[in-house]
Amino acid sequence: MSERRLMLLHYVTGLGILITGAVHIWVVFFTVPLDQTIWETTMLFDNHPFAILSVYRNALLASTLWLLLVFTTFHAMNGIRVIIMELIPDERVMRAAKWLLIALGVFLVVYGTRTILIAHSIR
């Protein structure tokens, strides 16, 4: 993929993270009553509207989490690639870094998708 398209995707995924991340932050932080902490509400395992399993069982929130996972993975891996390119402008280093970052990105998406799918099904 050309550098121009990669950077365009970088900015598009950044905007996607802003939207899906806002939903995630809202669920984790802004649903907490002022007289309680996160550990007393959103870190509960179950039996609360915004407990861990409740969020994963909600198909819309779970889909948002998956999109956040994919957007953030691409954005983070491409961001690291850009920083490495600025620090070490060497073609061999860039080629090695590219495959390492692709491998790490695939691992993160597969592992995160596994968590979301299985947590969605726990009853």
Place this chain on the structure above:
Amino acid sequence: MQTLGRQRRKPPQDSSHLYPRGTKLYHVSRKGSGQNSRIQRPSSTVTVLKTMLVPVRYSVERWSYTLQRVTGVVVTLYFVLHVIETGNFIGGPTVWYVPPYDFAKAYYEHIKEFLHNPIFDVGLVVIGWMVAFHAINGLRLTLAHFGITLGRPSRVEPEAPPRSFSTLQRAIFWLSIALAVFAAVYSLNALMGVFAR
């Protein structure tokens, strides 16, 4: 022999006896920037890293650049750990099937106890600051990438300091700092109940 260093040598007033006929001023001033001079020599990774991480001699534009990269790297490290850590909701990394409810709950409660300490809470407050700054400053960079908020081009004054921020961009940068502080304070309260109790 006198070394030039980074300073440009000014040609003498009457340079006809030193330089061939037809030599322009910029030819003379660039004489020290040949292949082996310090000016053209590529910077080492250490030098680049040092100027990237500690831009003490530079303007707020450079601080914005440095903070965007540092927060990006730290938030990426957090993201990798967060994806691995949330795998504990279903019973850890070895579970690739739907586990019994009680097994998943017992495993999660064990991990939750481990994570519930002030060190991780303070770490999350710092991450909250970094995420908010990276998000708003990243929005500024996105707008700039598509040509928005750049302002109208103007004449470059010879003695003016170099500037890349427009007034609006500068405002968004300081807004990102302010919102990042708010995010840190809010997460401090949400994690540890500092202000509510």
